[in-house]
Amino acid sequence: MSDRPTTVDVLLPYALAGCYSYSVPPHLEVAAGDFIHVPLGTRHTVGVVWGDRPQPSANLKLRPIAARIELPPLPELTRRFIEWIAAYYLEPVGNILRLCLRVPGVFDARRETIGYVAGPVEPDRLTPQRTRVLEVARQGVPLRASELAAEAAVGVGVVHGLARQGALRGVALSPFLPFAAPDALGHRVALNPEQAAAAEQLRQAVAARSFSVTLIDGVTGSGKTEVYFEAMAAALSQGRQVLLLLPEIALTQSFLERVERRFRAQPAEWHSGVRQRERERVWLGAASGAAKVVVGARSALFLPWRNLGLIVVDEEHEPAFKQEDGVRYHARDMAVVLGSLGRFPVVLASATPSLESLVNAGRQRYRHVVLRHRHGVRKEIPSVELIDLRTAAPEPGRWLSPTLVAAMQEAIAKGEQVLLFLNRRGYAPLTLCRACGHRIECPNCSAWLVEHRFKRQLLCHHCGHQQATATRCPDCGAEGLLVPCGPGIERLAEEAAGLFPEAAMTLLSSDLNRGSLLKDALSDAAQGRYNLLIGTQLVAKGHHFPGLTLVGVVDGDLALETIDPRAGERTWQILAQVAGRAGRGERPGRALVQTHLPGHPLMQALAAGDRDRFLSHERRVREAALLPPFGRLAGIIGSARDAGEVERFMRALARRVPVSREVTVLGPAPAPMALVQGRHRWRFLVRAGREVNLQSFLSDWLKGVEPRGSLKLEVDVDPYSFL
Ligand code: ADP
Ligand code: ZN
Secondary structure, eight states: OOOOOSEEEEEOSSSOSSOEEEEOOTTOOOOTTOEEEEEETTEEEEEEEEEEOSSOOTTOOOOBOOEEOSSOOOOHHHHHHHHHHHHHHTOOHHHHHHHHTOOHHHHOTTOOOEEEEEOSSOOSSOOHHHHHHHHHHTTOOOBOHHHHHHHHTSOHHHHHHHHHHTSEEEEEOOOOOOOOOOOSSSSOOOOOHHHHHHHHHHHHHHHTTSOEEEEEEEOTTSOHHHHHHHHHHHHHHTTOEEEEEOOGGGOOHHHHHHHHHHHTSOOEEESTTSOHHHHHHHHHHHHHTOOOEEEEOGGGGGSOOSSEEEEEEETTTOGGGBOOSSSOOBHHHHHHHHHHHHTOEEEEEESSOOHHHHHHHHTTSSEEEEEOSOOSSOOSOOEEEEEETTTSOOOTTOOSOHHHHHHHHHHHHTTOEEEEEOSOOSSBSEEEETTTOOBOBOSSSSSBOEEETTTTEEEOTTTOOEEEOOSBOTTTOOBSOEEEESOOHHHHHHHHHHHOTTSOEEEESGGGOSTTHHHHHHHHHHTTOOSEEEEOGGGTSSOOOTTEEEEEESOTTGGGSSSOTTHHHHHHHHHHHHHTTTTOSSSOOEEEEEESOTTSHHHHHHHHTOHHHHHHHHHHHHHHTTOTTSEEEEEEEEEESSHHHHHHHHHHHHHTOOOOSSEEEEEEEEEEEEEETTEEEEEEEEEEETTSOHHHHHHHHHTTOOOOTTOEEEEEESOSOOO
């Protein structure tokens, strides 16, 4: 008799807190990690063998596993990682597994092997749906019917219909291209002494083949990227895989090309824009070990890594690493967890590290590598000057103070480039009726509609609701008395065009993010085709505009005016980053920050270029209030279609808060965003000291709570959003 298991626990990619048991039919051999098909209700689903079940309950009739899928097993590291995350974020473990299986084609035995490109025949009639399909198909990349349909947002039947008529031509899809082997030596720069010392420390961390976290803390342009490339090279020389994790918006084509140049091989890409077939290739490459360098966004952590030896998290301070819907996890923090479970080094890099990481460095939990100098011609960091909006105010209805306008004039006259920064898309954030005072709000959210003048629309930036710009007040009916209040970048553009009619100007925001519009605008900007750039946060990082010498921050206080406990830190990071865009070329740079709070410690430290001063202020504030990283927080968000229903539910929850001297529960109260997409929201905020096991408090509290009907309860451990 063999001791092969006859019953196994199987984890399914659904919101289930545990495994289901299945019997193993006699002809099958399965082991932990194997991907299998199992029956579930009336369907089949993919699952993963999680472990043996030594004592099957004798009287239970288990359903058998249907088939084993021919794939490398889900690695043990990934399985432990999944369990760790589920426990930490109080999330059903099946939901975490689902993050690992977002490549349906990989598990499908009947993989589509035909791709479609545009064919020679015109279709008999052109519907908008067909037009969209043909537009995508004309890009020339053969796509599966399902991919083509998804990209054109039509049903798959539309694709098949066009194919039958010959308007689409089927071609056999080639097998996946192999991954090019990276060259660790590749194209290296000669490191300066400061960089060389930093690189040496990282190489040692990699050589130790054990867990460590190193924070590379270096001003913009100091060569952090060149330095962590050396760590990646060291891990590649060990034959291991490397993950370079970036916030999605920093994952640009030009950055990927830089990685490709350095290692003389195209890296694998993993982010929301990667097509299905390519995702399958990368997933399989991660599983086989063939994909050596993966440049990815958050979810790349959940690839089935066979032999991961290093994770680099660039821009580690970015709040975008926090996933805010579905499973709420922080990818930087989870990169550190994955490194510790897998016993390999993690490198965090930033010009403006998070207070969390700096405190960890101060406590000697992280190694701290500092790069003080910009590499290259311009060594100085641009100077920052404050413009006091209380004394040097712009005229009413204008947003650029005379001081800023004079500086712009001077720079433009010298043929230099100017960037105006305002983190607000559209024309005006609020439309007000002068007759009755009505403010136009989103029908689904507690948010004002933002006027987008070029599109002639009012948009909700929370739910995407849009309606045509009005001339008549929806409340009192007065005609022609609606006024836009406050500026967005479109309105700034209007003001700047009036002041500098000769200047070549462009707007840079995610509104351009269709096709290659944005990419082209950014590259034109970098080549100096514009005198004047007006942009949102999108331009604040990563981009290199050699001719840029003046940055004007239109509203330095914008990010400060929120309830976020990290508002100060965010403001500092954004302002430091956007100021760092100036003076990266031959000529020195200068940043002017318009503010109503020039006396604020943050503004003072910014003007003095004194980061330590800001940090010690920030540390004191947060330590006193027991805010992260000195305390722990969790948000509990209840929502429902009906306002009374969620209120009753949350008040009932409040009555069962476990007694604890260590944990403070604030609320329940209506959330600042009390209505989102038609759902009414209430919140608790839970706060405790660092040493408290918050998870066990929360699970005691919420055990057995089952929201019914339209009620939903979400737990947000280590929240970044407080809305
Ligand atoms: P950071 O990541 O700190 O912003 P980068 O690594 O991107 O800095 O370096 C900024 C620019 O300077 C890049 O174009 C980079 O290739 C270049 N650079 C940095 N260090 C060196 C060096 N030692 N020799 C040549 N070029 C360098
Ligand atoms: Zn809305």
